[in-house]
Amino acid sequence: MLQPRGDERRGPAPVDDLIGRFAGSVRAWPGRIALSGADESFTYAALDRWSDAVAELLHARGVRRGDRVLLRMEPDVGAVAAVLGILKCGAAYVPVDVRHPLSRREFIARDSEARALVGSWGEEPLPTRLGTVVGPADVAAARTASARSSRPPAGPGPEDTAYIIYTSGTTGLPKGVPIKHRHVHALLDSASRVFRFTARDRWLLFHSLAFDFSVWEMWGALGTGAELVVLPQWAARSPERCLELIRGRGITVLNQTPTAFAALAEAASRGETDLPDLRYVVFGGEKLSPPTLRAWAKRYGLAQPRLVNGYGITETTVFTTFHEVTEEDLAGDASVIGEPLHGFVARVVDEDGQEAAPGDIGELWLAGPQVAEGYLNRPDLTAQKFPAVAEGAAGTPVRYYRSGDLVSRSADGSLVYDGRADLQVKLRGYRIELSDVETAVRRHDAVLDAVVTVHEFKPSDFRLVCAYTSREDLPAVESHELRRHIKQLLPSYMQPARYLSLAGMPRTVNGKVDRAAVARVWTEEIPRA
Template structure:
């Protein structure tokens, strides 16, 4: 049946197609059951001192599936999933997938209005977990299986009924629907098929040396698709998934302690989260001998953000891997391991596309960019999703047909909205978001370039820059930052001198605001709208 351990036995081959399916014929449940049979006593999951074997998680998730089936959930249905981090959320997720349904995650930090929208837009048929203090009105009439109910099913004996196995998913079935977490506009549901996630695991199998004795940290919310990589990176190769408690994830010192004490070997981080983690590790002088990989994703990674870590730990253990990706292309789309040569430069190199992808760099006038020329990244392949849920007009714009490199049948691409350039060796360099480019006093400015310059100051952990209108005709760059010493930071004069040595005058912020932390969206990215509100309220 395919892969049990990455790099040992490969999945069936896949190739890009206009439909985006590829030739993959396995599902996530196929992978999990295969591992559970091969390593029944292996450690699959742990949370706060409790450990569950693959056999135990297999029986537990089957019991959840049978409970869902008894409640009327069927193959192709969508099930809302709202739980705080814990073993129960993984068992519930597997149970939903086992009967061919898709989970629709609701972050426990979501405001009620967002949950109301997601429940309505996704048309879920059941709810698993904790409805919260003010249950959404969209729950009316839906079967509800609470977190405590899922926990009790750990002690239940699955009947082994044929209903669950007879209605197991196929590779074209939807595994999950994750809603994009933009702070403005209408959230968009992204349905992702089993086959697309299997394609991700297949395409990365030869790039990493993941092993059954690895311990992965589930750091991210299940409402952020980085969690898909964390969960299935572990479970597909027989490794152990360590679930980080919700309150610990908010404390860099707290999750540093978990990484050290639990012997985490694979850590996945947004650059924002890693900045705080690295600062804590360097400040405390910690050694992390078990850590083998740090995988970056979700945001632009700059060499300046990694240099202090590399000076202390090097780049070989742990290995530092920059992976660009988007929910619409199933978590990760490129791979580039950073070494000292990359850290000596200033560019954010994201590497070549993963095997199976076709990548175009398209200029504003619609032609393919020359090497070194900046354009929008278009991606095609088996990891590309089918489009947004019930958004045909948007799908027509964001998922266009385009030419194949070999001149064959036209391919369906996803227009990422991200700007890149291609090096002569084929590596892609991330240049920023098209929607983070601003024009100020006649100059076209990439805000992330300014943020990178501010972060390069040794007294700064993180920074965000935007344009604030102080009055009619008076628009200026403003920067909010998190100081590394937890106090007021390096001061405006020192920051201006530092940034002045790196950037031209038109790219230098006019105001600086020190904050204890930058507010984030549920997927760990900086909430730019919330930062701007804090600045406005403090004026």
């Protein structure tokens, strides 16, 4: 592993809440750059003052410890200051992507029982329960606030909720995952055992705050005295310009979903961009296919940057396993996710509920200090997905999370990812229930049935596609109509890329939809490039 130089790993003793970690970085490195955007930067001392002012503003408007605050802001330096301000009040932030449709925003605001909003709601009427609003202009103005007049109450403790991120739900509704400060602390502590992050690093905030990869990006930087660089809009939609930013800003830690990285790697293969500062590329959010890394590894090697496959789930606080990609990996096709991080217990459970033999496929069950305590307002689903298992001679109950992911153990004990056990898929870092999308498509009056699957258009280019049948008593619905219909109901990452009208839906002998047959139809319709 790359070793730090001098005292650059010097820092505060770890604490169990995020604001305590940040305060330690402020004390240790007040003059270091903590946060930078397109044309401005803030030292740790300046960011501390700015976020204090945001916290005071929230507190003055009634936000208290234990409250939940909806956060809907463009990803910029102000959004990071807002996160810190919310946490300094002892409250939890509930991120909503600015691209989410109104129906999802309204559900999250209602289900989370958020009492305040930081950011903007949009043109639609604000839900009445969001009585407190701190707009983007208020957050921006707080950076030049005068000396504080009064400190808000003491910040959070390790058992306080830090954030609630909503994932797609099995019933057609999103489900909230409350993550406590101690869960993120456990992640950072475990990561420090396998990574060599330092205060000299520069992390890129690449992902939406509504995707928990951003938690890793923010606190990987701010918890170690490093610099967090917010991806500017001019680089967000162009792999070539993103590479230009990574080189120009000296990014050392880059986090990517395999889908996003495939575009970045393709751009790198077409150009002559060197990346002398980049030390780590960390993958997460979806299956990593080693063949997609071969061209990158041929160009840059595996020593620097190091490529790390980090299997992760929102319910287990971002990352669960660690595996550094090797030449042996590149020679094969297996998606090795490696060993659990410190403190995790990983079980591979077969259909009979027994431990699967090495090489056999089973469902991955996880227990440890990063595992959430359940879903918000979903006791039945919590009981199903977070079972307590009596273990040891004393029969002490241990809470596991049933991931729904299928894995196996290789000969050396490493975990290998084999796919999903249900209709939940991972695309571009988002977990999506295919049944949710199907339900939304069927809500169109002219649709009789719909089946959503994932099609690989070209290597590592996976997208949702929808085959549907129309009602005979109504005019046939066209693809462009379904696009407009779905745009009003689902966020962009859940919207199918293609629609295909079928005369009849393929079915099995048992009368169930034959998903394999539908997938074959798509293969014939759009052959893999």
